[in-house]
Amino acid sequence: MVLPRNYDSQNCSIARSLEVVGDRWTMLVVRSAFEGVRRFDDYQDVLGIARNVLTDRLTRLCEEGILRRVRYQERPDRYEYRLTRKGVELWPTMMTLMRWGDRHYAPSGPPVVVSHLGCTGALGENLTCDACGKRLQPNEVEARPGPGAGL
Structure with a gap:
C-alpha cells in the first residue's frame, strides 16, 4: 500500500500536524529559528539547504502562522522570519x-x-x-x- 502525499482523508491531529511540520527541512528551519536564526541567507548558511527548498519551507511556515515575515530593511526590501506564538508552542x-x-x-x-x-x-x-x-x-x-x- 502506498501512502498518499497528504493526510486529508485522515481524521487525526498527528497526521494533520505532520502535513505542516512532518518533513526534515521544516523541522530544521524551526530548530534554527529557536536558535535565533532570522534571515534567509543565515538559514541557508546554517542548514546548507537549497534556496528553492528554503523558500518553500519559509513560505509554508508563514502561511501556517508558525513564522511571521518582518521587514527589517527598505530599498531593497529585506525580511526576517520570527517565530509566532504558534511557532513557540512547538x-x-x-x-x-x-x-x-x-x-x-x-x-x-x-x-x-x-x-x-x-x-x-x-x-x-x-x-x-x-x-x-x-x-x-x-x-x-x-x-x-x-x-x-x-x-
Whole structure:
C-alpha cells in the first residue's frame, strides 16, 4: 500500500500536524529559528539547504502562522522570519524529540546540551530544570555544544 502525499482523508491531529511540520527541512528551519536564526541567507548558511527548498519551507511556515515575515530593511526590501506564538508552542515537541534522539542516536553523548539560564541545571524530564525544578520556557534556556558535538 502506498501512502498518499497528504493526510486529508485522515481524521487525526498527528497526521494533520505532520502535513505542516512532518518533513526534515521544516523541522530544521524551526530548530534554527529557536536558535535565533532570522534571515534567509543565515538559514541557508546554517542548514546548507537549497534556496528553492528554503523558500518553500519559509513560505509554508508563514502561511501556517508558525513564522511571521518582518521587514527589517527598505530599498531593497529585506525580511526576517520570527517565530509566532504558534511557532513557540512547538518548543516542547522539539525538546522532547531532541531528548529522544539523544537517548537513542547519540552514542557519544548529546551533540547539544540545553541548560537553564542563570542556574546550573540542565533541561530535564517534563521540560524542567534538573537542579531547581522550574518548568522552563524557550527564553529561559541556552544551548551549548555537548559531548557528542565534535562528531
